Amino acid sequence: MRAGSKSSAEALAAAVRAGNRRSLARALSLLINEAPESDVLLQRFFPESGRAHKIGLSGPPGAGKSTLCGRLISHFRGQGLKVGVLAVDPTSPLTGGAFLGDRLRVQEHVSDPGVFMRSLGTRGMVGGVSQTIYGAIHALEAASFSKIIVETVGTGQDEVTIAKVADTVAYVTTPQLGDEIQAMKAGAMEIGDVFVVNKADLGGKDKAVSDLRSALSLGRGREKMPWDPPVVAASAMTGEGVPELGKILESHWEYLKSSGEGRARLSVQHQEELSLYISRRLYQRALDRVTRDDLKRMLEHRSDPVAVARRILKPGRG
Amino acid sequence: MVTGKKTYRVLIAKPGLDGHDRGAKVIVRALRDAGFEVIYTGIRQTPEMIAEAALQEDVDAVGLSLLSGAHMTLFPQVAGLLKKKGLKGVLLFGGGIIPDEDVPALKKKGVHQVFGPGTPLSIIVAYLQENLPRARGK
Numbered sequence: 211m212r213a214g215s216k217s218s219a220e221a222l223a224a225a226v227r228a229g230n231r232r233s234l235a236r237a238l239s240l241l242i243n244e245a246p247e248s249d250v251l252l253q254r255f256f257p258e259s260g261r262a263h264k265i266g267l268s269g270p271p272g273a274g275k276s277t278l279c280g281r282l283i284s285h286f287r288g289q290g291l292k293v294g295v296l297a298v299d300p301t302s303p304l305t306g307g308a309f310l311g312d313r314l315r316v317q318e319h320v321s322d323p324g325v326f327m328r329s330l331g332t333r334g335m336v337g338g339v340s341q342t343i344y345g346a347i348h349a350l351e352a353a354s355f356s357k358i359i360v361e362t363v364g365t366g367q368d369e370v371t372i373a374k375v376a377d378t379v380a381y382v383t384t385p386q387l388g389d390e391i392q393a394m395k396a397g398a399m400e401i402g403d404v405f406v407v408n409k410a411d412l413g414g415k416d417k418a419v420s421d422l423r424s425a426l427s428l429g430r431g432r433e434k435m436p437w438d439p440p441v442v443a444a445s446a447m448t449g450e451g452v453p454e455l456g457k458i459l460e461s462h463w464e465y466l467k468s469s470g471e472g473r474a475r476l477s478v479q480h481q482e483e484l485s486l487y488i489s490r491r492l493y494q495r496a497l498d499r500v501t502r503d504d505l506k507r508m509l510e511h512r513s514d515p516v517a518v519a520r521r522i523l524k525p526g527r528g
Numbered sequence: 529m530v531t532g533k534k535t536y537r538v539l540i541a542k543p544g545l546d547g548h549d550r551g552a553k554v555i556v557r558a559l560r561d562a563g564f565e566v567i568y569t570g571i572r573q574t575p576e577m578i579a580e581a582a583l584q585e586d587v588d589a590v591g592l593s594l595l596s597g598a599h600m601t602l603f604p605q606v607a608g609l610l611k612k613k614g615l616k617g618v619l620l621f622g623g624g625i626i627p628d629e630d631v632p633a634l635k636k637k638g639v640h641q642v643f644g645p646g647t648p649l650s651i652i653v654a655y656l657q658e659n660l661p662r663a664r665g666k
Contacts, residue, residue, distance in 0.1 A: 239586040309556055313585075
């Protein structure tokens with residue numbers, strides 16, 4: 211990296227800390243795109259890691275995560291808290307394009323200086339978020355946002371990366387998405403710190419809440435759990451249940467801070483961030499070593515993927 | 529081995545009061561399929577909301593769709609606000625029911641290009657592919 215770009219990254223980091231929104235937007239792009247400046251930004255922002263309460267909103271497509279996100283923003287703004295939002299939508303594996311549609315549901319907060327929202331594509335990451343989400347979070351933390359909502363793509367049964375990103379995971383589902391048996395399955399249902407039965411206005415919420423509670427209670431022994439994931443019915447459309455959800459999120463944050471669990475989770479987040487950083491860099495560095503000749507030799511069956519990979523991954527090469 | 533190229537981000541917005549957004553959605557879809565990250569604001573946006581969304585999303589281009597006839601007021605307002613927020617490199621283009629005789633005045637006020645009804649989608653995609661690297665100076 212050139213010296214000029216290092217000092218401009220330093221200046222950008224300072225402007226983000228000072229609360230400049232345009233600078234925050236630029237810093238987020240550099241971090242998300244893994245631009246050369248992103249390393250300096252990451253290092254400047256990382257000391258703020260753990261300052262904000264990161265709330266993950268996860269759940270199947272169409273469960274109402276974005277609309278609920280809008281409601282939660284209003285709730286936190288009512289308490290005078292600054293809210294940052296990172297909303298992830300799927301990137302097409304075919305074209306690389308993406309339709310990022312989460313802004314549609316949170317329009318009323320667009321001009322509020324206490325709210326900053328960025329839409330992200332998954333860009334090849336499986337698990338419901340994007341590889342560079344950690345850097346984006348650190349930037350929002352450095353810009354003094356105290357609640358950071360990370361909204362995942364509509365998830366399936368085993369997309370649970372959000373549990374290694376957020377401090378508190380709210381798993382959003384709806385009535386009639388399945389019975390107790392669905393709620394007993396491994397994966398997504400294991401990561402919720404609070405379960406939200408959204409669209410309570412549609413009816414069927416009592417059965418859904420009771421199925422969820424019943425499935426969750428099966429995993430519990432006689433001893434009291436330090437945190438027992440609550441199930442709450444809500445309607446993002448009418449606002450019903452949102453204050454209660456807000457209270458639960460807050461008490462989970464208090465629980466994390468007062469027990470060792472908060473630091474334990476932060477350490478898991480740091481490990482995952484490090485692991486993603488290393489794997490991305492190693493992968494790119496390895497691919498950069500593949501030559502045209504390698505590809506040609508494979509095509510002519512004079513070489514094969516194993517031989518090429520072994521040569522590239524041999525230690526001690528530049 | 530080349531693994532990645534820059535993904536351009538485009539905000540599609542509907543300023544003003546008309547609620548007919550099928551055209552905007554067709555553009556969103558075409559740009560998505562052409563490999564862009566497309567953010568759609570939804571209908572009935574004020575110029576301030578559009579410019580602020582463009583800032584937060586750090587987009588490379590903003591496309592305005594308008595059928596109500598208020599383009600001479602709203603398009604220049606968006607252009608002015610983008611400038612005011614320091615988003616000088618953002619490519620601003622528009623489309624909808626816009627009479628040919630209004631186009632030169634819009635271009636003078638900061639709208640880079642205007643696409644009328646019936647413009648093939650491939651023309652709009654090609655326009656962005658050609659102009660975006662230049663607008664960002666990269």
